[in-house]
């Protein structure tokens with residue numbers, strides 16, 4: 577899959593996308609991340625990418641010409657690409673959107689800065705608008721990295737373990753059970769003895785109970801939508817969750 581990123585801060589993308597699983601996926605040619613500087617597509621003498629808002633008001637707005645110029649250059653350079661504007665006014669990004677995007681051959685991510693992008697870009701030159709959550713960032717760059725990261729790990733061959741992407745929470749709407757590793761005693765804090773008992777069925781039930789309990793207390797919104805099995809109900813009733 578090819579990601580085409582439009583930004584006025586290209587260097588923001590070098591390290592985060594060069595490390596870990598995404599970096600490995602680039603090395604192995606499973607994904608390609610092409611970062612384009614919007615400033616390179618500004619035709620004026622000063623390579624201006626922003627200007628004052630018509631009608632007055634605080635801050636600056638990103639000009640349409642450089643962004644649309646970059647979009648046209650990208651569209652001419654290969655197969656049709658879906659273009660998405662990262663904006664606080666977009667629909668909220670979620671795992672289902674990540675899954676849908678992972679089916680595309682090429683994706684353009686446009687990162688806004690300042691107060692935003694000229695409305696005509698959003699309306700006439702992008703296919704979709706996405707926000708990553710209800711909090712205020714300084715621009716779309718971090719949001720674009722979130723999209724690249726979450727979409728990349730869904731692509732065939734990117735995760736070592738092909739099954740684990742499907743198993744993650746938010747694919748199934750239940751939070752994960754707690755995890756422990758060595759040492760068995762960390763500064764007087766012990767590992768739940770059930771995990772050392774060796775009975776896989778007992779461990780499976782304990783984990784399921786923990787996962788359901790956590791979902792109920794931390795994410796009541798997800799819990800309300802769960803379709804609980806008779807065993808699930810029994811686990812929630814019978815277990816003693818020493819609540820923190």
Ligand code: 9D3
Pocket residue numbers: 662663664688689690691692706707708709710711712713714715716717719
């Ligand atoms: C005063 C109104 N602000 C909207 C909440 C203006 C504004 C703030 C921050 C306009 C743009 C930005 C920069 N943010 C993004 O470009 C952005 C974003 C975000 O701030 N939160 C969550 N997702 C995203 S995606 C792009």
